[in-house]
Amino acid sequence: MTPAALTLDGITKTFDKRPAVDGVGFTLEAGERIALLGHNGAGKTTLFKMILGFLHPDAGDIRIFGAEPGSAAARNAIAYLPEAVAFHKSLTGEEVLRFYARLKSEDPVAAVKLLDRVGLGEAGRRRVGGYSKGMRQRLGLAQALIGSPRLVLLDEPTSGLDPISRQNFYEIIDEVAARGATVLLSSHALTEVEAKTDRILILSKGKLVANDTLLSLREAAGLPIRLKVQGAEDSADEIASRLGGERINCRSVELLCTPSDKVSQLAAITALGPLIADVDVSLPSLDDIYRHFSGETAKEG
Numbered sequence: 001m002t003p004a005a006l007t008l009d010g011i012t013k014t015f016d017k018r019p020a021v022d023g024v025g026f027t028l029e030a031g032e033r034i035a036l037l038g039h040n041g042a043g044k045t046t047l048f049k050m051i052l053g054f055l056h057p058d059a060g061d062i063r064i065f066g067a068e069p070g071s072a073a074a075r076n077a078i079a080y081l082p083e084a085v086a087f088h089k090s091l092t093g094e095e096v097l098r099f100y101a102r103l104k105s106e107d108p109v110a111a112v113k114l115l116d117r118v119g120l121g122e123a124g125r126r127r128v129g130g131y132s133k134g135m136r137q138r139l140g141l142a143q144a145l146i147g148s149p150r151l152v153l154l155d156e157p158t159s160g161l162d163p164i165s166r167q168n169f170y171e172i173i174d175e176v177a178a179r180g181a182t183v184l185l186s187s188h189a190l191t192e193v194e195a196k197t198d199r200i201l202i203l204s205k206g207k208l209v210a211n212d213t214l215l216s217l218r219e220a221a222g223l224p225i226r227l228k229v230q231g232a233e234d235s236a237d238e239i240a241s242r243l244g245g246e247r248i249n250c251r252s253v254e255l256l257c258t259p260s261d262k263v264s265q266l267a268a269i270t271a272l273g274p275l276i277a278d279v280d281v282s283l284p285s286l287d288d289i290y291r292h293f294s295g296e297t298a299k300e301g
């Protein structure tokens with residue numbers, strides 16, 4: 001049986017008697033794109049450092065394609081883009097990639113071609129000291145992709161990128177996953193990862209409080225669906241009295257319902273005919289779901 005890309009089992013790491021990572025376990029398969037979410041200090045970077053073999057867990061087991069963190073097999077499989085990526089300022093983008101290609105025993109010519117892929121083709125001969133934060137981040141991504149890694153760890157990779165660069169970044173992530181690599185990225189940009197990843201892990205105070213697809217997390221959270229009903233002229237009061245709900249401004253009424261009540265609630269709205277100008281249906285966002293799961297642990301804490 002082929003081993004999973006990454007397996008964590010009961011991982012715990014304590015600093016100064018405070019658990020930074022507390023009994024975390026999950027498995028990632030080849031070709032998955034997974035978002036790791038959590039507040040500042042939730043333990044995301046500590047988890048990455050243990051997967052990379054930079055830190056040793058106090059308890060538990062980590063396997064990268066069956067290999068121990070830090071072993072030659074694990075290091076060959078993994079690529080990492082740290083949160084604050086830094087390169088020698090006097091080197092050009094091309095020189096940086098050639099340097100890392102040699103470190104990884106990979107082809108420097110193929111590595112330099114990655115500059116085009118991250119939109120830095122024209123800046124490749126300029127010194128990194130003159131790059132913007134977004135350009136350094138893209139160079140970091142090119143560095144991480146040298147040698148076609150099978151497990152790509154990205155720590156807040158899109159911070160500092162403008163909207164077009166972010167889009168371009170996720171297109172590259174899609175390509176990397178499509179050729180079978182597993183991508184684990186940490187982020188605070190919830191709306192951004194919502195449509196761009198296959199599965200979501202939420203860390204709260206070092207504990208893994210959610211591990212599922214957005215669809216399943218939405219179901220498990222049981223958060224209400226919001227129906228914003230816009231009335232035709234002067235009909236908001238009548239809509240509110242016939243359907244219930246809350247007037248949110250002079251023309252609109254907001255109703256909350258469960259997923260199973262949605263269709264019957266929409267039918268009741270439609271039955272009001274000319275009183276209704278428009279209906280807007282909002283499912284709980286990843287923001288709502290994130291707050292739901294991380295809030296539960298905060299209460300327990």
Ligand SMILES: Nc1ncnc2c1ncn2[C@@H]1O[C@H](COP(=O)(O)OP(=O)(O)OP(=O)(O)O)[C@@H](O)[C@H]1O
Pocket residue numbers: 015016019020038039040041042043044045046047
């Ligand atoms: N070397 C260290 N020594 C002592 N405490 C540490 C060390 N590294 C991390 N911590 C603590 O462990 C906890 C988790 O930190 P970590 O950097 O993993 O969080 P994070 O989720 O990556 O946060 P952020 O989103 O702010 O980057 C924090 O309370 C942090 O202060």
